[in-house]
Amino acid sequence: MRISPARRLAGATALAAGTVLTLAAPAFAHVTVQPGTVQQGGYSAVAFRVPNESDTASTVKLEINLPLDHPLASVRTQPIPGWTATLEKSKLDKPLKSHGKDITEAVSKITWTADAGTKVGPGQYQDFAVSLGAMPDDTDKLTFKALQTYDNGDVVRWIDEAKAGQPEPAKPAPSLTLTKAPAAAAGDHHADSADAAKGKDGDHAAMASDDSTARTLGVVGIVIGVLGAALGVLGLRRKSNAS
Structure with a gap:
């Protein structure tokens, strides 16, 4: 049976589209920081975007670990209906200067926990917004290791750091790129x-x-x-x- 050129073209197009969707789906499912780029030295509002990957379970908890090698003096969460946010602080090895004062401890972890009846269901996502600053000016990237907990007890650990010249890890930690001010x-x-x-x-x-x-x-x-x-x-x- 001969296959016409039109059918071959249609088949190739469908295959290409399917390949693109297959490659794009895992990237979309990652926990990410939105926007992904901010300026050094300033204060920025960002959001940790958490898509629900499971077809049967729902996300009920998110833990974000903030880097203490580049601590942030100011960390504030935006209220989200149905979610409770708690901040944990840790002592710093070296005090951080902020507005002429020495900061000896900084927020090291933010945990959002869903209230009863609240969840991120299959096919949904949730943005967890925070205000961070001042952004350090001695690095071009901040990495936030994250843990996503489902109501069936599963925990997805988004903690792997991407390395230059190597394939992206299966569970990459969300990261924020820092650029110099113009x-x-x-x-x-x-x-x-x-x-x-x-x-x-x-x-x-x-x-x-x-x-x-x-x-x-x-x-x-x-x-x-x-x-x-x-x-x-x-x-x-x-x-x-x-x-």
């Missing part, structure tokens, strides 16, 4: 400072000009007053002589 931002800041300085200089110059004008008018007024008085005296003398 140089233009610093330039704009200096430019603003320069403009502000120019503005101040201009204000001083305007004030000096106003003072000079006021003094000149004052002198002119005094001269006019003196001349007026002199003319008045002269007029009185003439009137007296005429009498």
Whole structure:
């Protein structure tokens, strides 16, 4: 039986599409950080996106471990209806400087636990939002090891770190890429400072000009007053002589 070129093309297209979906599905199922990239040195709101991989069980707990080799001074969770968030702190080997103060402990773990009747069911996902900062400026990546617990007791450990030149691990830990702040931002800041300085200089110059004008008018007024008085005296003398 001969297969027409159109059928061959359709078959090849279906095979390619199936391959793409097969490859994409595991990537989508990973626990990830959204967005995946933020700037160094600042504060950012991110979310740990947790898809439910099971066809029969539901996710009821998420544990996120924060890196203590690059501790974060500020960690805040966003309230999620039906979920309770708890933060655990650990002592730091080296104090962290934040706003001129020494921080001796930092959040090392966040745990979200589903309340009764709440869950992430099959075919669903949940975003667990947090505010983090200040982001370190001495690394280009933060790794957060995560544990996902199902209501049937299964625990998926998302703790494997990806390594350059090697295939992605089956259960990669969610990571956040850090980029340097644009140089233009610093330039704009200096430019603003320069403009502000120019503005101040201009204000001083305007004030000096106003003072000079006021003094000149004052002198002119005094001269006019003196001349007026002199003319008045002269007029009185003439009137007296005429009498």
